[in-house]
Amino acid sequence: xxxxxxxxxxxxxLLFGGPTLFIFSAVIVxxxxxxxxxxxxxxxxxxxxxxxxxxxxxxxVFTDDGFLTSFWFTIxxxxxxxxxxxxxxxxxxxxxTSKIKGQGLLRTGFFTPNLIGGIVLGYLWQILFxxxxxxxxxxYGWAMFEKSWLGDPDKAFWALVVATVWxxxxxxxxxxxxxFASVPxxxxxxxxxxxxxxxxxxxxxxxPLSIPSIIICFFLTITRAFLAYDINLxxxxxxxxNSTQMxxxxxxxxxxxxxxxxxxxxxxxxLFLAVALIAITQTYILKKREVEA
Amino acid sequence: MKIxxxxxxxxxxxxxxxxxxxxxxxxxxxxxxxxVDENSNTGDNANDNQEQDEEVKVTFFxxxxxxxxxxxxxxxxxxxxxxxxxxxLIPTPVGGAQIEKFQSLLASGTPxxxxxxxxxxxxxxxxxFLELESEREKYEELTKPGTVDRxxxxxxxxxxxxxxxxxxxxxxxxxxxxxxxGEFDPSTIRTRDDLESLxxxxxxxxxxxxxxxxxxxxxxxxxxGLAYALQSKDINENLDFLQELKNGNVELSENAQFSGIMDxxxxxxxxxxxxxxxxxxxxxxxxxxxxxGESAFYFMxxxxxxxxxxxxxxxxxxxxxxxxxxxxPDDYGNSQVAFSEPKLFAIxxxxxxxxxxxxxxxxxxxxxxxxxxxxAIISEMGLNMPYTDLKAESSNVISNSVAEFADRGDIINIGxxxxxxxxxxxxxxxxxxxxxxxxxxxxxxxxxxxxxWESTK
Numbered sequence: 250x251x252x253x254x255x256x257x258x259x260x261x262x263l264l265f266g267g268p269t270l271f272i273f274s275a276v277i278v279x280x281x282x283x284x285x286x287x288x289x290x291x292x293x294x295x296x297x298x299x300x301x302x303x304x305x306x307x308x309x310v311f312t313d314d315g316f317l318t319s320f321w322f323t324i325x326x327x328x329x330x331x332x333x334x335x336x337x338x339x340x341x342x343x344x345x346t347s348k349i350k351g352q353g354l355l356r357t358g359f360f361t362p363n364l365i366g367g368i369v370l371g372y373l374w375q376i377l378f379x380x381x382x383x384x385x386x387x388x389y390g391w392a393m394f395e396k397s398w399l400g401d402p403d404k405a406f407w408a409l410v411v412a413t414v415w416x417x418x419x420x421x422x423x424x425x426x427x428x429f430a431s432v433p434x435x436x437x438x439x440x441x442x443x444x445x446x447x448x449x450x451x452x453x454x455x456x457p458l459s460i461p462s463i464i465i466c467f468f469l470t471i472t473r474a475f476l477a478y479d480i481n482l483x484x485x486x487x488x489x490x491n492s493t494q495m496x497x498x499x500x501x502x503x504x505x506x507x508x509x510x511x512x513x514x515x516x517x518x519x520l521f522l523a524v525a526l527i528a529i530t531q532t533y534i535l536k537k538r539e540v541e542a
Numbered sequence: 543m544k545i546x547x548x549x550x551x552x553x554x555x556x557x558x559x560x561x562x563x564x565x566x567x568x569x570x571x572x573x574x575x576x577x578v579d580e581n582s583n584t585g586d587n588a589n590d591n592q593e594q595d596e597e598v599k600v601t602f603f604x605x606x607x608x609x610x611x612x613x614x615x616x617x618x619x620x621x622x623x624x625x626x627x628x629x630x631l632i633p634t635p636v637g638g639a640q641i642e643k644f645q646s647l648l649a650s651g652t653p654x655x656x657x658x659x660x661x662x663x664x665x666x667x668x669x670x671f672l673e674l675e676s677e678r679e680k681y682e683e684l685t686k687p688g689t690v691d692r693x694x695x696x697x698x699x700x701x702x703x704x705x706x707x708x709x710x711x712x713x714x715x716x717x718x719x720x721x722x723x724g725e726f727d728p729s730t731i732r733t734r735d736d737l738e739s740l741x742x743x744x745x746x747x748x749x750x751x752x753x754x755x756x757x758x759x760x761x762x763x764x765x766x767g768l769a770y771a772l773q774s775k776d777i778n779e780n781l782d783f784l785q786e787l788k789n790g791n792v793e794l795s796e797n798a799q800f801s802g803i804m805d806x807x808x809x810x811x812x813x814x815x816x817x818x819x820x821x822x823x824x825x826x827x828x829x830x831x832x833x834x835g836e837s838a839f840y841f842m843x844x845x846x847x848x849x850x851x852x853x854x855x856x857x858x859x860x861x862x863x864x865x866x867x868x869x870x871p872d873d874y875g876n877s878q879v880a881f882s883e884p885k886l887f888a889i890x891x892x893x894x895x896x897x898x899x900x901x902x903x904x905x906x907x908x909x910x911x912x913x914x915x916x917x918a919i920i921s922e923m924g925l926n927m928p929y930t931d932l933k934a935e936s937s938n939v940i941s942n943s944v945a946e947f948a949d950r951g952d953i954i955n956i957g958x959x960x961x962x963x964x965x966x967x968x969x970x971x972x973x974x975x976x977x978x979x980x981x982x983x984x985x986x987x988x989x990x991x992x993x994x995w996e997s998t999k
Contacts, residue, residue: 294648294667379819380824396818396819397821399821400979488758490975490981491972505641506965508964
């Protein structure tokens, strides 16, 4: 009897979990394991070479100047995106929940960039930065825009940040708005009766109670910014002169352009570990600040 | 609870294992299949029978992504003539992950039967392609003299040339003639000083003399690539030079060709329309500005016609002149334009059956010799074909101008760059971009190039 029930459970699991499990294994687990294996070889499609090289590729990761430069560049990019995307999203969400007129329309407007794929969005901003803004800059004498931002390494960095932030905000706004909606009105009312002004209420009540949304938004921003590739490819293409190569971009170049699959894959593993570590730490630290209403 | 957990775990293991087995089964099956095919198909006659009786499917991998559709139409015509053959196009995106796709097809054991690839890529994967020695004589007769020699890769005929391209300083005839107030004879520009005085005249007339397209492939691969090819007319000597460079035995600043080409680059930079914002490199905008007369010259190749040809209200007459590298008119390079067969058709020799390979050979020959094929390549794609008996005419005035140089034999064989590592243009292109935007001096540029080569040893 018990055996029978076990079998039935097994069958049910297979029915519902089976297809997902199969797909998950086929596109995530097996490629991941195979990728891990690749990092210990100097595999190449061209030569069919498949020699075991031990940890040689990992040593190469930390001696590859290009990787270290792009990693540092990515960290700066992540920090900038984290600050600006969340700051903007937080205040936009606040404005949108304060019974402003045309709320629905504005919300849709802010969310739309998120529905545009990174590649299209990158090309769109590329035209803005290299043609529209310089044209306007020339016309009205705005020194800041007279030259294309994409022709200068520092400005190209900010161009990437602007485009990413623009894309991310809409999504984050929705999450923050949902968070604000769950802040109990009675607590806020009680505070205002006790003489707290709006900013005190914001700092002492809304902010602490929004920690769960902040955790999600930070997590999303960090992981998405760390793994950014499409916008890097379409907006700057790593240029000018390879100064805006983010780490994913560098890995693809390393593996496919320089034909160094083992080292490229090892760099991808290092990136995976770094992102996992940072994202977990961030969640852990913020979780401790979570409070109940 | 405990029991259920472990059974789920077992299930996962079983699922993973069965997936692995399924994958390995699959590849061994297809191996068996091709073996049977090969066995049933030995001998020359077998092929003819096969063509009549059996269905053969070949795939075509295309890296000339901008003409995917034209190839597809061409294949439909071929299928009408050969009802037992199916040709399937494997397209790649324009400027997208082309080589990645090629690699993954190869790595997964399903390579395309025919691949239209850069010569350098074929060289890199030379063991994977069929040697076409038996076809060589035929193509030597069909093509213009010297073509087959230029596309030999490590002494082997691995890819059939189908298009030739040339590059140099393109000029807009109307703009130049308005500036100099008379007819322009391009053969008068034989030295750097000639070019400089022409630029001065054009500049004085109020037009920008030139556009440098600031992309890494243009100034890195095409412009700086000239310096390697100009070392000698003999490609083997160019390869020796490359080896010396890798060994760290070359001082680029003391190399006449490198210094010469950079001296000319300084001149181009001085008169560049994009001087203030040199790295924007929008290929559509640059092409349109040149074609509309915003600048008199444009460092680019005949492929620019794919953009220029479609513009409305543009100028009509264009031509090409060499990039002068010195002040001695007789130096190699001052009267020659860079010319190559950049893309070749190669046939897979890893998984394809003999029947497929035979169909592939026939398909290639049909595309290159039939009127349908030549019309598609020359008239529809607007490309130059290095073949003698052409049944179609080109509307591309730039490639016609390049062809005049080629017919006279006034060409620079840039085949040496096929032997360069695949990341060369991107690395050296970045250094050239720094130089173009005045971020580094020439000494640093040469150091970066020397360092790159030493790192590839």
